[in-house]
Amino acid sequence: MVPINFLVELGIISVVLMATRFAGLGRKLAATTLILLALAAFSPLNNLLLYPLEARFPAWDPSRGAPDGIIVLGGSVDTDLSAAHHTPVVLHAADRFFAPAELARRYPNARVVFTGGTSNLISTDAKEADYSAPILENLGIPKERLILERDSRNTWENAIFTKKLVAPKPGERWLLVTSAFHMPRSMGIFRKAGFDVEAYPVDWRTGGPDDVLSFTNNGADGLERTNVAVREWIGLVAYRLMGRTSELLPGPAKD
Incomplete structure (x- = not known):
């Protein structure tokens, strides 16, 4: 459950309680909900949650030589909207397209893989890879x-x-391109699957450590970043419990 949904549900419960003999509890719950909403929207909470994820893996070092392959994780294209409008609809994380296009130009012998079907629980013919391929082609691949x-x-x-x-093959070097906040979980999963990849983080949502304690002046932006961070932390815990990663917060491999 993401914070905004939880807070909305708390707000509804508080309103219902205020119409009953538990009105006092309802007022207290409403005040608590408002405070939590303000914290999620404007406080440094979203930065404090996101920064440890985004700072976990450094930028990729090209001095080690050319990669054999580039893997791009899906998550940028909305398949339902793309199917409805018959064209790719990118809602966020466009860097997941720009970065592999630049890498492909820099390393013409590297294979380029886009991985992504659909996250919909109900089966659908709309696949993210099908809508993402034209974007990558238009970017020069x-x-x-x-x-x-x-x-x-x-x-x-x-x-x-x-x-x-x-x-x-043994000895091949593959890059994994995904959002910086998603990189720890992604790297842990690929390692667990026995696929040795190198992190190529993109799509940062926070700045440097000096920005961690900064407040947000756009409530909608703050809520979105809080949602992203909480969802990712929940994912890390869930995947660790399911045995799909070997660490709660995977980091760079030790030399």
């Missing part, structure tokens, strides 16, 4: 160079299906 994995529904399946699709 030839169609024949793209490898599409279109059946995965989550990050665990991204790792499992992509490994099976590309069959990485």
Whole structure:
């Protein structure tokens, strides 16, 4: 459950209680909900939750040489809206497209894989890979160079299906492109799946450590970042409990 949904539900409960003999409890709950909403929207809470995730993996070091492959995780394209309008609709994390396009130009021999089907619980023919491929092609990656994995529904399946699709050989170097806040969980999952990849974080939502305690002047932006952070922390805990990662907060491999 993301914070905004939880707070809305608390607000509804408080209103209902105020119409009963528990009106006093309802007023207290309403005040608490308002305080929590303000904290989630304007306080440094979202930065405090996001920064440890985004700072976990440093920027990729190109001095180690050219990669053999580039893996791009889905999550930017809304498949339902894309299907409704018959064109790719990118809602967020556009850096997940820009970065691999630049990498593909820099390393013309590297294979490029986009992995992403649909996260909808109800089966649908709309696959994120199908709508993402034209974007990558328009950014300069030839169609024949793209490898599409279109059946995965989550990050665990991204790792499992992509490994099976590309069959990485020992000694090959593969980059994993995803949002910085999502990188710890993604790296832990790929490691658990036996696919050794190197982190290439993009799509940062926070600045440096000096910004961690800064307040947000846009409540909608603050709520969105709080939602993203809480959802990712819940994902880390859930995947650790399910045994899909070996650490709660995966970090860079030790040399």
